[in-house]
Amino acid sequence: MRLLFAGTPETAVPSLESLLGSRHEVVAVLTRPDAPTGRGRHMEPSPVRRLAEEAGVEVLTPPRPRDPAFLGRLAELAPDACPVVAYGGLIPPAALAVPRHGWINLHFSLLPAWRGAAPVQHAILAGDEVTGACTFRLEQGLDTGPVFGTVTEEIGRTDTSGDLLARLAVDGARLLVATLDGVEEGRVTAVPQPAEGVTHAPKLTTEDARVDWKAPALRIDRQVRACTPAPGAWTTLAGERVKIFPVNPIPGVVDVEPGVIVADRRGLQVGTGSGHTVRLGDVQAQGKKRMAAADWARGVRLPENSRFE
Missing domain, CATH: 3.10.25.10 (Formyl transferase, C-terminal domain)
Structure with a gap:
């Protein structure tokens, strides 16, 4: 399948690496614009952008995904599916409608548990013993779309959110590729999330x-x-x-x-x-x-x- 990959931080890099090595074609990458980092506040590209440029893949960095220029380019690229890992921006309905297989998001929890920006942090904070990652079809609601597949991961006694997220990023990358393979072959069907067990994971503030x-x-x-x-x-x-x-x-x-x-x-x-x-x-x-x-x-x-x- 032709893919447009959307992602920004280091945790999205294993997924992009796996997709670049898969049978699918990554025709472009959508990532957040360069941002100031460090004490000097120098403008730096996202980790996903650096990898995409090294691989010779077209990089799109619109201020917002509803930007008309981006929507026009998305239509020209005509991807079959758009895998998403921690992109950091809201995908508008006009973009959601473009790929025939939709936007397929890798989320680092077992939905419907811990919907939101910080699922790993909240799982540790709540004292959960097991968490995981899942792939689901993006829709307009916050992490409410039907689920394609899941992997589970035990939370160790000394795990930090960084430790756990690093493992989930690798396991989740394999799940994302397997999901896209299954979608292309018609073997995978998205199942609606249960109404029970919904919890929310807003970004942790200072x-x-x-x-x-x-x-x-x-x-x-x-x-x-x-x-x-x-x-x-x-x-x-x-x-x-x-x-x-x-x-x-x-x-x-x-x-x-x-x-x-x-x-x-x-x-x-x-x-x-x-x-x-x-x-x-x-x-x-x-x-x-x-x-x-x-x-x-x-x-x-x-x-x-x-x-x-």
């Missing part, structure tokens, strides 16, 4: 990533893992922001108030709202490099009974 030390230790552990690497869990000490990387809940109730930092031979523990502590892993003070919590504490000469706010 404020969502602020650690509430009055929360239970397990909740804090999940929050930090869900927010790693983005948007990045954080707290403050004496008004200065400190980024928090994955922590380790310590069993046993101790008499440490929420947010209070306690040093021992193995590093730093912090009190939580459940009476348990969490052991800090790495931290990153504002404007500094990431480092082990114990090294950070020595560097700032952390006073006794210091408390995260």
